[in-house]
Amino acid sequence: MAVTIHDVAREAGVSVSTVSRALSGARRVGPEVAERVHEAARLVGYRHNAVARALRAQRTGVIGMIVPEISNPFFPAIVEAVERTLQESDRELMLCDARLSADVERRRIHALLGRQVDGLLISPVDSQASAEGLREAMRHTPVVQLDRYADQVRLDWVGVDDEAGMAHVVNHVRELGAQRIVLVSAGQQSSSGRDRLDALRRATASAGITECVELLGEFSIEWGESAARQLLAGGELPDALVCGNDEIAVGAIRELRRHGVAIPEQVMITGFDDIFIASYVEPALTTLRQPREAIATEAVRLLDARLADTDLPVRKLALEPELVVRESTVSSAEPE
Amino acid sequence: MAVTIHDVAREAGVSVSTVSRALSGARRVGPEVAERVHEAARLVGYRHNAVARALRAQRTGVIGMIVPEISNPFFPAIVEAVERTLQESDRELMLCDARLSADVERRRIHALLGRQVDGLLISPVDSQASAEGLREAMRHTPVVQLDRYADQVRLDWVGVDDEAGMAHVVNHVRELGAQRIVLVSAGQQSSSGRDRLDALRRATASAGITECVELLGEFSIEWGESAARQLLAGGELPDALVCGNDEIAVGAIRELRRHGVAIPEQVMITGFDDIFIASYVEPALTTLRQPREAIATEAVRLLDARLADTDLPVRKLALEPELVVRESTVSSAEPE
DNA sequence: CTGAAAGCGCTTACAG
DNA sequence: CTGAAAGCGCTTACAG
Structure with a gap:
């Protein structure tokens, strides 16, 4: 029903293996064959199926993120920066809101694990009650905490100093x-x-x-x-x-x-x-x-490092905030 | 490597078909068999694999959402309400930021389609330039616009009146x-x-x-x-x-x-x-x-209706906003 | 109610 | 460089 790699293969007169290689850019394909495959793909209106690829490759390209409360004005800027960073490596963000409840948070963690996210970024709602869910999560996927963190959990963290x-x-x-x-x-x-x-x-x-x-x-x-x-x-x-x-x-x-x-x-x-x-x-x-932007990019970086090497020591990264002087301390402060 | 349905089947002494049925709750399974399967699942530490299920069932349970700019304080409340609504039916939200660019928006649409989202919620960045991406999207999945909309595109919409x-x-x-x-x-x-x-x-x-x-x-x-x-x-x-x-x-x-x-x-x-x-x-x-909450829930409702029946006529739903009187018009207005 | 088998759409050793 | 084949982990007709 959907247009698959098989349709492309038939159109181009090659095997599905070759189509897969040509399309994924794994370079072991003759240049004119590659050309033919791409042309055929265009012709039949082929589109990637990321789900099938994920199942086979055991890698979804999706990062889960759980924030205590999206409507808290602090988080959108971080979410935005994370999403932008992930795009650079063709990954997507699956966003969840814990609604300030460790219980909801735990359920969201399970949902994300079930969806086979490649990693989890989380700002835990509670320094105590979040611990259990986090431990569950880290048994299955790399986890990095940002902004907030939970006690008694050996997990990377990045936030403000x-x-x-x-x-x-x-x-x-x-x-x-x-x-x-x-x-x-x-x-x-x-x-x-x-x-x-x-x-x-x-x-x-x-x-x-x-x-x-x-x-x-x-x-x-x-x-x-x-x-x-x-x-x-x-x-x-x-x-x-x-x-x-x-x-x-x-x-x-x-x-x-x-x-x-x-x-x-x-x-x-x-x-x-x-x-x-x-x-x-x-x-x-x-x-x-x-330093919201930096917190977001560093969080993804920490996650990627752990993705590459699971034996890394736990890292805590505290980033210095910048003092912004305005009129509530200095009446002559320049309005921005 | 991962614990699969096969491990559960072996443990419970039944076939994988039965395990699948028992776990998914499709009721055609004997009660004590179901019990045994659940017990076995717990024992071997089985977890759903939503990716495999999605590939087979041709349904991911993921809804894509694209907003013009997450850091625009208008959207987080909507995102939150959408996410909450989706949870009720065990679905997840894949969130994208278009960064106010129709170009980025189009790329995000493609990414989401590639991930086989079951539907798309979008607030188009531009009434003109967004149209092309939207048309592409609606060929592959149900689409509902919320808040903003694009001209010349026959698509459902829900927003403020x-x-x-x-x-x-x-x-x-x-x-x-x-x-x-x-x-x-x-x-x-x-x-x-x-x-x-x-x-x-x-x-x-x-x-x-x-x-x-x-x-x-x-x-x-x-x-x-x-x-x-x-x-x-x-x-x-x-x-x-x-x-x-x-x-x-x-x-x-x-x-x-x-x-x-x-x-x-x-x-x-x-x-x-x-x-x-x-x-x-x-x-x-x-x-x-x-009426942010209502916009969000109605958007999901429209999407679900279209999921159930693709031949629905295009619907535009304008929700009345509430006048909130404060001191900028009435000096004696009660502070909230 | 239960099982054997096919297959969702892809990737990836394995040969050649 | 290219192809045939196996298989990722599930669901779902099809029989029984």
Whole structure:
């Protein structure tokens, strides 16, 4: 029914083996024969069947990717870069959304394994609960974690260097004269929450800041607003609010401005990630720009390395984020 | 090497046919035999091979999806909903980014066809240049367009009802007393640009608005800013700025506020789409909320209908957006 | 209800 | 360089 390699073979007057070789470009075919095969393929309207090829070659050319939540504005840029990178080697991306549930995540892993993906890129939803699914996955295919990671799993990872980032940001506000700093971040459930808090503590300590309050909630605008309300109720405001991510910072900015607090004059505010809206809030947010593009390409590179050699040691790759100074810390900052 | 159905058959002491039937749930298997097969499968660690199944069954269970640009904040929510809908029927999503190029788009179409997708969901990048690729696609697999569409192609489509939306918005500002209205939108290259402009013209005409200037550029924040500058330079401001999408509106808001214009007191502003930042700009933006979830589920439904019956007539499904009133038109609007 | 056999469309040793 | 043959892991008429 479908046009197959056999139709091409008949048309060109050669064997299917020759057609296969000519079409796949494996060079052991006479030049005029190759020409004839290509002509015949065009004539009969032949199209590759990647499924048949995959079954035979034991390689699908499909990479699975699971993100915690596609609608989280952080991931689309990474997905896009991964997809672009894969195209360079004629591979496709099968994308899944874990909907923030380790359970859904595990089911998606199984589905992707069933589809025989050549590798899996994943940002695990939970540092604990994701571990089991990941272990299952790595028994069957190369796996690389990106952005987030799970504990107790020996798996490659590439993501942002929280340590370096927080040091940048703390030094920045320090140089601008901040003495009293409040850290607003998330709890320790996710790897980012924990790592950023640790990084924040070390950064403030090594900057010689002793007066340092911690407000811990979650990575959301709502928590940023609520934390700001706590500060307002507490009386005196700190010099700077260093937030665990941009959403917290955006929430804090909104709430503080509603109460007439001048930013950055009364309080400086910083974020982390540089999501789209960071440059559109008022005042525009000073933050750390995640090297999303690099994270994506490095993730594919790590995967390919493991594809080539299964005995590689586990690699963790932390990429330094870039400090983007905007008006939430420096009122004269050039608008981008 | 891999554990196959044969290993299960040996373990269970039955034929591979029986194993296949028992595992796929085709009920023509004795209950205790089925039990034994499942037990054996567990024992030998059997996993489905979706590739082999797809080759044999001539059905992959994979739906291809091509979006103009994943990082455009409009699409992730749709992608998420599509993926969720597909999961209900154990299908997977193969996602491609056309990078706003009809050329890349055509290559992605070919790749997906080669992978034998069971159907294609696409938001074409260009109303003209996308047509050829789409025609190629529809010769091989069911295709449904969503959000955008191409001209001169007989293909199902599901998207927002621009006509109804613009009528809502124009009536809204009209009721609030706006007489002089400026339309800021995009040109006619894309289907949305054209349709929204048409809808806007009809809406203002039928609302009896005669003083109506049109500023046409593109769907971007930059164009919104630039249009606002033109207005400021032109002297007297209109009562309302009705924008073709949220990004234009956000740009206009920023620029007008920079120049001290009071919104909505001096000028009301409306958008279209209700993207994430619409509720976070100041003042929060009155806009039309796209029924993204419904667009996604209807797109899959249309595809499934066509999968079941190839002779269906072409269907266009326009879904009404919801007017979300915020502070950019009504200063007392409740913050959400 | 169950099994033997054919075959989905390709690739790839193996000969020649 | 080219061809005949086996086989990737399944499903599905066809018999029984």
